[in-house]
Amino acid sequence: MTDPAPTPGSARRRGLPRPLRVLSLRARITIGSTAIAAVVIVLLVLVMRVSVVSVVASATRTLLDADVDPYVATLEVDSDPDLSAPGNAQLVAVVAPSGQIRLSTMPPRVERALGSLTSRPAGTSLITVSGSEYRVVIEHPVNQAGRWTVVAARNSQAEAIVVDDLTTTLSLTGLAILIAFGIASWALATAALRPVNRMRREAERLSVAPERAELPVGPAQDELASLATTLNAFLARTRQATERERQMVSDASHELRTPLAILTTQLDLASLDGDDAAALAAHIDRAKRSVARLSRLANDLLTLSRIEESERHEQDGAQATTSWSDLGDEVMAAVDRVRLIASAKDVTVDFDLEPPAPTTVGSSVGGRDGSGTDPSSGRSAEPHFRLDTGGIAQLVTNTASNAVAALPRGGGVFVSWRVEGDEGVLQVTDDGPGVPESFIPVAFDRFTRPDEARTSRRDPDPATGGTPMPGGSGLGLAIVRAIAERSGGTASLRNVRSGGLEVTVRVPVVHEQAAG
Numbered sequence: 001m002t003d004p005a006p007t008p009g010s011a012r013r014r015g016l017p018r019p020l021r022v023l024s025l026r027a028r029i030t031i032g033s034t035a036i037a038a039v040v041i042v043l044l045v046l047v048m049r050v051s052v053v054s055v056v057a058s059a060t061r062t063l064l065d066a067d068v069d070p071y072v073a074t075l076e077v078d079s080d081p082d083l084s085a086p087g088n089a090q091l092v093a094v095v096a097p098s099g100q101i102r103l104s105t106m107p108p109r110v111e112r113a114l115g116s117l118t119s120r121p122a123g124t125s126l127i128t129v130s131g132s133e134y135r136v137v138i139e140h141p142v143n144q145a146g147r148w149t150v151v152a153a154r155n156s157q158a159e160a161i162v163v164d165d166l167t168t169t170l171s172l173t174g175l176a177i178l179i180a181f182g183i184a185s186w187a188l189a190t191a192a193l194r195p196v197n198r199m200r201r202e203a204e205r206l207s208v209a210p211e212r213a214e215l216p217v218g219p220a221q222d223e224l225a226s227l228a229t230t231l232n233a234f235l236a237r238t239r240q241a242t243e244r245e246r247q248m249v250s251d252a253s254h255e256l257r258t259p260l261a262i263l264t265t266q267l268d269l270a271s272l273d274g275d276d277a278a279a280l281a282a283h284i285d286r287a288k289r290s291v292a293r294l295s296r297l298a299n300d301l302l303t304l305s306r307i308e309e310s311e312r313h314e315q316d317g318a319q320a321t322t323s324w325s326d327l328g329d330e331v332m333a334a335v336d337r338v339r340l341i342a343s344a345k346d347v348t349v350d351f352d353l354e355p356p357a358p359t360t361v362g363s364s365v366g367g368r369d370g371s372g373t374d375p376s377s378g379r380s381a382e383p384h385f386r387l388d389t390g391g392i393a394q395l396v397t398n399t400a401s402n403a404v405a406a407l408p409r410g411g412g413v414f415v416s417w418r419v420e421g422d423e424g425v426l427q428v429t430d431d432g433p434g435v436p437e438s439f440i441p442v443a444f445d446r447f448t449r450p451d452e453a454r455t456s457r458r459d460p461d462p463a464t465g466g467t468p469m470p471g472g473s474g475l476g477l478a479i480v481r482a483i484a485e486r487s488g489g490t491a492s493l494r495n496v497r498s499g500g501l502e503v504t505v506r507v508p509v510v511h512e513q514a515a516g
Contacts, residue, residue, distance in 0.1 A: 029189040034182040041174040049167050056159045057135070061124050064137035067092050067152035071103075072141045079145035091134075091153040097146030110134065110153060118149040126156065133157070199228060263290040301475065321384040321510050324419060328353045330389040331417045331426070334396035338413070342404045347411045349400060354418035356383055383509045385424050387487040392417075395426055395483055398476040399503045403430035406501070419509070423489070426505040434495040443493055444481040480505065 023031070067090050074081045075094070083103045086092045093104040093111065095118050104111050109130045117127075117138055124137050136153040270283035335351045342349050396415060403413045413430045435443065435450050442448045477491070480503070484491040489507035496502050 026186065026189040026193055030182060030185045033185040034178065037181045037185075038178055041178055045167065045170045045174055048170055049163065052166050053159075053163050056162055060135050060154055060156075060159060061137065064124070064135065064152040064154060068137055068139050068150045071150045072139045075141040075143055075148045075150065077143070079143040093151045093153075095149040095151070097148060106151075106153060114149075114151060117151055127153075135159070199231075203231075260294070263287055263294070266290060320388065321386055322388055324356055324383045324385070324424065326389060327385065327387065327392045327424070328355075328417055330393050331396055331415065334393045335400070335415055338397060338400040338404065341401060342413065345404065345407065345411075346409050347404050347407050347413060349404070349413045349415065351415040351417070354416065356419035383419055383424065384511075385487060385507045386510055387424075387483070387489075387507050391483045391487065392426065395480055395505055396428070398480050399428040399505075402476050403428060403432065403501065403503075406430070407432040422509045424507045424509060426507075427502065429496065429500060429502045431498075431500040434499065434501045435493075437495070440493060440495070444477045444491060446475060446478045448477075477503075 067086065071083065071092065071094055074083070083094055085103065086105055091106050091110070093106045093114055094102045095114055096102050099115070099118070101111065101114060104114070106114070109132075113127065113129050117136065120138055122138050122140050124135065127134050127136055133156045134153045135156045136151055139150045141148050141150065266283050266287040270280055270287065273279035273283060331353065332351060335349055339349045400413050400415055404411075407413070407430055411430060411432055413428065416425075416427045416429075418425050418427075439448070439450050477493075481491045484505050484507065487507045489505060491503070491505045493501060493503045
């Protein structure tokens with residue numbers, strides 16, 4: 001068997017030592033910061049110890065030089081000097097050229113080593129005598145009697161004691177600082193995480209709080225405030241999506257209930273009129289229209305759901321763009337499909353495509369200007385839109401089909417696709433009766449229709465002679481608005497003064513630089 005793939009969370013946990021995985025975040029912050037502080041303090045103590053050793057050694061050399069200088073000065077001018085003993089605690093020895101020790105305050109074990117020191121060059125050195133270490137300064141003054149040797153010494157154990165005492169003091173001080181730093185880190189971590197704990201408690205409260213409750217955003221412009229703001233925006237989007245889904249389920253249930261009840265009644269009546277062929281055929285025909293309405297409603301609900309789902313996915317990445325001409329080709333194809341429906345009512349469907357003004361591709365900073373053109377290439381730049389061919393086909397089909405359904409026999413529908421400024425404009429106009437003014441503000445809401453459109457048309461329509469058509473689902477214009485908004489545009493409608501209804505969809509042009 002193969003091991004399961006590690007999750008990102010488990011990979012991060014494995015990055016921590018096992019004992020730290022069970023600790024709280026506050027404890028881990030405290031331990032980590034204290035460990036870093038400990039390393040810094042140890043390095044500081046070591047550096048200070050080395051510095052103190054150097055300073056003490058330099059001071060000792062200075063004292064030893066001061067001890068030998070008076071004797072060197074005397075021996076340089078007097079070949080038979082009268083040497084006086086040095087002060088207390090000064091270890092000095094003077095050896096004549098003959099090897100005789102003329103003066104010595106050295107310990108006996110050091111005096112025995114003076115013979116070997118006379119052959120050493122002048123300078124400072126360390127010698128070890130009987131297990132004790134001495135720092136010595138050797139000078140060789142010369143006079144008429146010959147080459148003398150002056151030696152001054154100090155036991156380096158005193159240096160070690162000074163250095164060790166200072167190191168101990170520094171270590172204890174560093175330990176105290178480290179303990180204080182650990183306590184301060186714990187307190188600071190506690191204070192820093194207090195808003196997180198408060199946010200966690202608020203998040204728990206939100207599960208039973210009113211729907212509009214939000215996480216508190218502190219006055220400080222810090223990471224926690226940014227996190228709270230981001231989470232509040234996420235909660236708002238989640239609530240909107242939930243409310244939208246809840247409303248859709250409620251509306252769909254309401255809309256499905258009526259045609260299902262009608263279909264059930266029609267089937268019951270058909271079973272009662274089984275012996276009457278004409279009545280049975282009429283019931284079956286009406287049932288088919290009810291099924292057609294249900295099918296249309298289900299398809300529209302599925303289409304709207306897919307549009308909203310694709311919109312959520314496209315928020316995380318760039319949406320593909322389509323050129324004006326490709327969209328224009330699809331507009332013509334969609335108009336041809338609508339004509340098939342319109343022919344049953346002798347409704348005329350015309351269209352007009354207004355090509356955008358030609359622009360030369362221009363070059364500026366980065367090879368493109370604000371219009372997405374590059375004049376050096378000599379190519380014509382065509383507008384692009386965040387709208388695919390399926391989307392514009394849905395726009396034309398929904399708006400033009402609604403117009404055809406509302407028109408009497410012999411009516412007309414006009415579809416145009418053009419560019420105005422930085423927008424692509426799809427406009428569908430009919431010469432029908434229009435809609436009530438009270439319907440216009442809610443025309444693009446789901447499951448909204450003018451009152452007269454809420455029932456299926458009777459069969460046949462004596463006024464228009466039109467073929468019976470199932471009642472609308474009330475989702476056609478909602479789909480139009482969803483497609484327009486997904487493309488960054490808008491949808492609107494208005495009654496035309498001369499009669500009829502005009503539906504306009506505006507989609508912004510995506511410049512080539514932004515699109516690429």
